[in-house]
Amino acid sequence: MTIRAAIRRPLAALALLAALASAGAASAADPYPYDGMRVLESAKSYPALVAAFNEAVEAEPRVFVVTRASATVGVRNRFGEEIPGNMVAGVYGPEFAKRMLEASIPAGIEAPIRFYLTEDPQTGKASLTYRTPSAVFAPYAQGPGAAPGAADLAAMAQELDAIFARIAGRATAAE
Numbered sequence: 821m822t823i824r825a826a827i828r829r830p831l832a833a834l835a836l837l838a839a840l841a842s843a844g845a846a847s848a849a850d851p852y853p854y855d856g857m858r859v860l861e862s863a864k865s866y867p868a869l870v871a872a873f874n875e876a877v878e879a880e881p882r883v884f885v886v887t888r889a890s891a892t893v894g895v896r897n898r899f900g901e902e903i904p905g906n907m908v909a910g911v912y913g914p915e916f917a918k919r920m921l922e923a924s925i926p927a928g929i930e931a932p933i934r935f936y937l938t939e940d941p942q943t944g945k946a947s948l949t950y951r952t953p954s955a956v957f958a959p960y961a962q963g964p965g966a967a968p969g970a971a972d973l974a975a976m977a978q979e980l981d982a983i984f985a986r987i988a989g990r991a992t993a994a995e
Contacts, residue, residue: 856955858985860948862992866905866939869946869991873909873937876990880983883913886932892939905939905946911987919976920957923969927960933980935987948992953980 853859862869877885887910895903910932920927933956936949954977960966961974
């Protein structure tokens with residue numbers, strides 16, 4: 821191992837720890853979970869929750885997983901280290917993308933809407949967190965800055981609320 825590599829690994833670990841510590845400090849001051857956020861505890865292990873989540877999304881014909889990012893996989897691949905299970909999955913569908921963009925081009929930055937799957941290393945159980953689509957799209961559908969298609973956007977978000985609730989319920993349901 822080169823000196824540069826020997827220095828890089830501890831520095832990367834320190835950066836990760838600093839980011840986690842600052843996130844914890846920020847959340848202590850913030851009212852978590854935030855408005856519109858749903859946190860569902862599961863009796864499942866992280867791998868079982870990921871599998872159940874995938875099946876739950878597949879059961880909804882109007883949406884699918886568009887993006888996936890996993891700090892767990894990234895850290896393992898980059899540093900050869902194991903951290904607790906952690907994955908963000910963006911879920912959306914073309915029907916909703918079309919309707920969203922017809923109602924509000926600026927709202928497009930919010931898609932896909934994310935689910936966050938995390939593992940509690942102390943219990944070995946996993947949880948699923950997401951913001952309801954209505955909460956995500958609220959800034960574009962309500963108030964003085966509302967989009968011209970605000971009513972259509974709000975109606976679409978309510979449809980997605982029901983779909984996301986079904987996905988979350990199926991994924992976290994007891995086996």
